[in-house]
Amino acid sequence: MDSYPPTEIGKRMRQFCKSWFEGPYSKWLEYSVEKDYVYCLCCYLFKDDFFHESTSEFYTKTGFRSWNRALERFRKHVGDVNNIHDKCFNKMLDLSNHHQSIQVVLDKHSQKLKNEYQMRLEASIDVSRLLLQYGLPFRGHDESDSSTNQGFFLGCLRWHGDKHRDVGKVILENDPQNDTLTCPMIQKDIDNACAKETLKAIIEDLNGDYFGILVDESKYISHKEQMALVLRSVNKNGEVVERFIYLVHVSDTSSCSLKKAIYSLLSVHSLSPSKIHGQDQDIVNAMEFLNITKKRLQDMRENGWESLLDDVSSFCDVHDILIPKLDESYFPEKRKSSGVSYAQHLRVEVFVVVIDMQLQELNNRFDVSE
Structure with a gap:
């Protein structure tokens, strides 16, 4: 002023x-x-x-x-x-x-310290990649310094240091205690980074071409549903390859929930559902196969008992297996008579019940309206 x-x-x-x-x-x-x-x-x-x-x-x-x-x-x-x-x-x-300033103080760290940090990081990454390649567990039951079995990660890292003296001088007991790069959190970070790089390479190999998907669902030990997704494509050599992509937890295994989870996973990795090869025809074929299966089960329920009984009787005759008299009363587990014959028990309480369970399972998992 x-x-x-x-x-x-x-x-x-x-x-x-x-x-x-x-x-x-x-x-x-x-x-x-x-x-x-x-x-x-x-x-x-x-x-x-x-x-x-x-x-x-x-x-x-x-x-x-x-x-x-x-x-x-x-x-x-x-x-x-x-x-x-x-x-x-x-x-x-x-x-x-x-x-x-803080930046100047940080910059004063010698090049030697930076090189040692780089060597520790590369050693942890190399060991992690080896264990991931062969699907081996990282952690040990007892990872204390006095343990003779610290697990594959620490064990392989120690072996790596013994074979490479320059690396052995900067890892485990010889590294700074606040910069070991061996704790479980660091191991998990390296694993996640390897998974992302692997998935990135798989997607880049697609090069925007069409691909197919394979989906499988199952329950694991905690009884929660999970879905595995595999990509099928043709590589540059004309070979059909299948790559496991991800394991996703889903709320249920209905076709609607699985479709939503698939589309969400593809979107996260910038894969367009429109690139799924033959997806429309596959869906039509699947629905047609589903309808045929349900019709055949229903027809078997209504008209298939006699033919099944004849086949079973012939099999038992060939192998000398005793066949109970079907018109006699059925005694469940040696108790009093149930009031029904063997024929009625086998047809109504076994044959029909099993078919109804199959039909109900198909209706629950694949609702036609979906």
């Missing part, structure tokens, strides 16, 4: 003087255009670090505007060496000194 607003002080108009910015107070003096006050920058920033000492609030909160006594008050505020202003001023100089 070239001019500053005047203020009447002692029957005279006074104002801030621009030359004060060029004097001995220029490094800490700050002028507020909005309020027409001056402040001490260093005291404003660091006065709280010296809460047990006192400083004028004129230079930190309310500001100062007695322009007729400005130079006198500036000198008084600066005061003697080692007073609160002097301490705040030195802190401000330290803050502005880039040679003392």
Whole structure:
């Protein structure tokens, strides 16, 4: 600013003087255009670090505007060496000194430390890739230093260090205790990175061409449903290859839920469902096969009992297997008569029940409306 607003002080108009910015107070003096006050920058920033000492609030909160006594008050505020202003001023100089910044301190780490870190990281990655390639577990039951069987990861890492002396000098017992790169969290991060890179290579190999999908679902030990997805494609050599992509947890195994999970997974990896080869015809074929299967089961339920009974009787005759008299009463587990014959029990309580279970399972998993 070239001019500053005047203020009447002692029957005279006074104002801030621009030359004060060029004097001995220029490094800490700050002028507020909005309020027409001056402040001490260093005291404003660091006065709280010296809460047990006192400083004028004129230079930190309310500001100062007695322009007729400005130079006198500036000198008084600066005061003697080692007073609160002097301490705040030195802190401000330290803050502005880039040679003392955190980045400079980090950059002072020697190239040797950086190289050692790189060697530790590459060793952990190499061991992880080996274990992943052969599907081996990482963790051991007892991974303490005194254990003779720390698991495959630590064991292979130790073997790797024994075979490569330069690596052995910077890993395990010889590495910094806060930078070992061997904890379970680091192992999991490396595993996830390998999985992402592998999946990235599989998708890049598709090169935007058509592909097929194979889907399988099952329950695991906790009785939760999961779906495995496999991509089938033709590589550059004209060979059909199948690559496992992902294992997804699903709420249920209905066709609607599986379709939603498949589309979501393809979308995450930028794969278009329109590139699924023969998807429309496959769906038509699957629905046709489903309808044929249900019709055949229903026909067997209504008309297939006699033919099945003849086939079973012939088989039993050939292999000398005793056939119970079907018109006699059925005795379940040697108890009293149930009041029904063997023929009725086998047809109604076994044959029909099994077919009904199959039909119900097909209806639950593949609703025609879906």
